[in-house]
Amino acid sequence: MTTEAGEAFVAELKRWRDVRGLSQSALAHRVGYTPSYVSKVEGGQLMPSAAFARQADDVLRAGGSIVRAYRDLAAAGRADVPHQPAPDEPHAASLLVEHEDTTLYYDGNVYRATQRRKLRNDGPDPVSRYLIRISVDRYPGNPERSNQHYRQHPLTWHEINLRANLDSEPLTWRVQHDRDAFKELWLLFENEDGQYPLYPGESAWLEYTYCVDDTKWGTWFQRAVRLPTRRMSVRLDFPAELNPTVWGLETSMTAAALPFRTAIRRSEEDGRRIYSWSTDDPPLHARFRLEWKFRARHDEENPHAMQTASDRMRSIGIVQEEDAILTKAARPFALPDEAEDARRVVAELLSAAERVSAVHVFGKGMGVAAPQIGIDRAAAIVRSPEGELITLFNPSIVEESPETDEQYEGCLSFFDVRGKVPRPLAISVEHQDIDGTQRITIFERGMARLVAHEVDHLHGLLYRSRMRDGVQPIPVSEYRGTGSGWQYGAGDER
Numbered sequence: 001m002t003t004e005a006g007e008a009f010v011a012e013l014k015r016w017r018d019v020r021g022l023s024q025s026a027l028a029h030r031v032g033y034t035p036s037y038v039s040k041v042e043g044g045q046l047m048p049s050a051a052f053a054r055q056a057d058d059v060l061r062a063g064g065s066i067v068r069a070y071r072d073l074a075a076a077g078r079a080d081v082p083h084q085p086a087p088d089e090p091h092a093a094s095l096l097v098e099h100e101d102t103t104l105y106y107d108g109n110v111y112r113a114t115q116r117r118k119l120r121n122d123g124p125d126p127v128s129r130y131l132i133r134i135s136v137d138r139y140p141g142n143p144e145r146s147n148q149h150y151r152q153h154p155l156t157w158h159e160i161n162l163r164a165n166l167d168s169e170p171l172t173w174r175v176q177h178d179r180d181a182f183k184e185l186w187l188l189f190e191n192e193d194g195q196y197p198l199y200p201g202e203s204a205w206l207e208y209t210y211c212v213d214d215t216k217w218g219t220w221f222q223r224a225v226r227l228p229t230r231r232m233s234v235r236l237d238f239p240a241e242l243n244p245t246v247w248g249l250e251t252s253m254t255a256a257a258l259p260f261r262t263a264i265r266r267s268e269e270d271g272r273r274i275y276s277w278s279t280d281d282p283p284l285h286a287r288f289r290l291e292w293k294f295r296a297r298h299d300e301e302n303p304h305a306m307q308t309a310s311d312r313m314r315s316i317g318i319v320q321e322e323d324a325i326l327t328k329a330a331r332p333f334a335l336p337d338e339a340e341d342a343r344r345v346v347a348e349l350l351s352a353a354e355r356v357s358a359v360h361v362f363g364k365g366m367g368v369a370a371p372q373i374g375i376d377r378a379a380a381i382v383r384s385p386e387g388e389l390i391t392l393f394n395p396s397i398v399e400e401s402p403e404t405d406e407q408y409e410g411c412l413s414f415f416d417v418r419g420k421v422p423r424p425l426a427i428s429v430e431h432q433d434i435d436g437t438q439r440i441t442i443f444e445r446g447m448a449r450l451v452a453h454e455v456d457h458l459h460g461l462l463y464r465s466r467m468r469d470g471v472q473p474i475p476v477s478e479y480r481g482t483g484s485g486w487q488y489g490a491g492d493e494r
Helices: 004-020 025-030 035-042 050-059 065-075 143-152 309-315 341-361 445-457
Strands: 095-106 110-121 127-134 161-168 172-178 184-188 203-213 220-224 231-239 244-251 255-259 265-269 273-279 287-294 366-369 377-385 389-400 404-409 417-424 426-432 438-444
Touching: 004 035, 025 035, 035 244, 035 377, 050 065, 110 255, 110 265, 127 309, 143 287, 184 404, 220 231, 231 244, 231 287, 244 273, 244 341, 273 287, 287 341, 287 377, 309 341, 341 366, 341 377, 366 445, 404 445, 417 445, 426 445
Parallel strands: 095 231
Antiparallel strands: 095 110, 110 203, 127 184, 161 203, 172 184, 220 287, 231 273, 244 255, 244 287, 265 273, 366 377, 377 389, 389 426, 404 417, 426 438
């Protein structure tokens, strides 16, 4: 593999492996290939497969750069060494998912997920196994709390009670990774009665079911598109007495995360509330995340059962002011090199914003900064009263108008009070796009106030430090502006 495109691919792979601090063996372990395979690819002796390029890009969080280098390599004539699959190379590159259908059933204590995929083998070789991952996160947006929770209460094979079959034939499996919060394993197309490989041109339904107690399952469920997929459908089946509400977000290889493009349908059946959603031809690498809350549940995980506004925010993963992460400058992104990390942080911010919006009405718009969900990175989102979404990476205020006004602000990190804060009526903010492009954007009046509040968070400042000497926040019970917009007089028009 001595062509220029081949050398560029190897250089890109090595660069990202060095960035993430992984040896060849460590990378091989994570992508499911042998160390010898990775060594030969990097040594130019072996043409990599498309599946390897995709998996390496995902594991190394390369933001698509390894995949793009592979496409250049393929376009250049697939180099001068034909592809030679390693003995244990996954067959993912040859599989097409004709339909993926998932049902998540909750009985009030335990979640049971049933995933059915109609697989078609479009490759030249038989497929004899399939990699699956069972992952949980009890406190999304609060990774430290989740990690501590699973160290004390690890996910176990016994409780999962995994069952799998291929066209009704029971399957065996081999464990790939066994961690406190996730399990990864190969479903083997075989059992004690025989082997059932999927031959070229054939299709079969793969089905597997597992259970997780609700003390370990957070109120979200995500589907990631790892293989070319024709149709995807999801069904959430909850007790109607819990009065559930459901919403969804789609994220992809861009920084944007948007509500589902097709509606989530709701129906009632025999005391159950069913939410159904489907999409055709979902893009590769897209992630579809459904989240919910049970409005009728009065326990420690129901935000409405808490006594204070700050407690409600804490219960849904918003870091509170006693946490040191809110008093230091957030770590900037090196863009575009850390584009994938930036996308994931934005997805977490959007998820947090949806949770927050479900427990409070924001007539003036709202924002969330990464430190407020326990992530030490310089990213924030701001949502205008009209619903416009602004994403900010590495922002700083470079110019302020001399005209100011003073209005009440609230902060999710100490939401029991409201404080009257002086702010400029216009600000110029320098920030970056996901591709590293530097920009300066001017914000005025209410949006200037919202953006300035979030930029302060990324520089370790809370609005208390902006208030005039002698002025103190008031209890939220005394504040009369909840649900209303910003107020500006005629003299404030710009």
